[in-house]
Amino acid sequence: MTDLQNPRILRAEIRAQRFTGPTSGVGGDALQANLVILPEAEAAAFLRFAQANPQPIPLLAVGAPGDPSLPSLGNGIDLRHDLSRYRVWHDGALVGEPADIADLWRDDLVSFAIGCSFSFEDALVQAGLPVRHQSAGRNVPMYRTNIPTRPAGPFEGPVVVSMRAMPAAAAIEAVQICASLPLAHGAPVHLGDPALIGISDIMTPDYGDAPVIEEGDIPVFWACGVTPQAAILAAKPAFAITHAPGYMLVTDIPAGQAERRLRGVHARPGA
Template identity: 65%
Template structure:
């Protein structure tokens, strides 16, 4: 996607971005698209595992803040937007079998089953709008790349078969911007809230910031510190560790763009 196309999509409504994903005119990351609209991570599991995964999300609200849960077999989420089709409206998906990534398709129509339950999970792209409005630079937005994400040594709270490490997203910030970012993101608990760590990445088990587990590396300048937020890709690290027989997720950075507005999620 060219820079011009990115600017064009930033100014489009959420349903137009979904329509472009559905027709394969959008297959890349959704950061910065449909400005003002809430984006969501996606995890889709068989009904037999849904109650355990629901409890996992409830026990790990920083990483997995739930926005909506579907009925079994339902591929729409009416509370998040009119006409949403979870099988086609994300730019790219991941299909998992026994914890192994087996495919990254642009739709999951042929993978869909009547027993699947979908979980829409809040995404940090939503609070980024508030950070940018305060004049805080977000390096991955400046570069037009995907936010860097890392598996940590911080454990999640297990539920049933689901357990594994916390994944975090990282944004390099100057100290004064980091303080302001904490204040701002605390107001958005449904999209990960305040950071879980800042400073030395080794303290949470990250050995090399230049090699993210997901997304793209960004430079850290001498006057900046890395700031880490709990990330909605955490279910993917948990799926790899817990090895359910079947699962569908979004590809990191390739989100469901909903009709909710970011300001609706702010806590005053």
């Protein structure tokens, strides 16, 4: 049986298009990453946007123009092939969700790898906490909120959040676990009533699948790396590529080591 908990094996399966699903629950304890790819002309403004909003957009690495590798995150990573689903944007409109972007790659493209909440799910599971979308075989639910980002250049928009429902005691423990993982969005941004952050129907997420909520659960919301996709809708760059929500780049770095190994390099082009 293929070991999908090994990040390098998982990336090879994705590259061969034998694994085509969301990456929650696979990759073991590896740090996972959202992806934004923009022409160099827009990259400086997006970098400022990310730096102004470190909780929803924690930068892990920034690629050099035209380079699809991110060597600080894993040996042999090739962003043209190593995600199981991408999104392609023209003038802020979603125009496709391919499984490979080799035919779209350009010499002026700059890649941004952004921390992902999937990176702390292994720690939650190891602590015996429920991760209900994993157990149900679903993608995590994600929602646009009324929480604003800090704008930079043309980039602005609402914070997007992911949600995991769990009993209150488990939520307290989850806060403690995640607070030590800032490159995976850190502690939750909200617990409880979704209406307070602008979510009118928790059963109808803007991205991902409908949540699994059991009796006695409270919803727990984390900042989400889909936030840049909301900003792309506002900025309307002529061309952009992102990951499809839930379909992440799985790196070689254990999530618990990310802060030590990436400190000081994650905002340097080519890192």
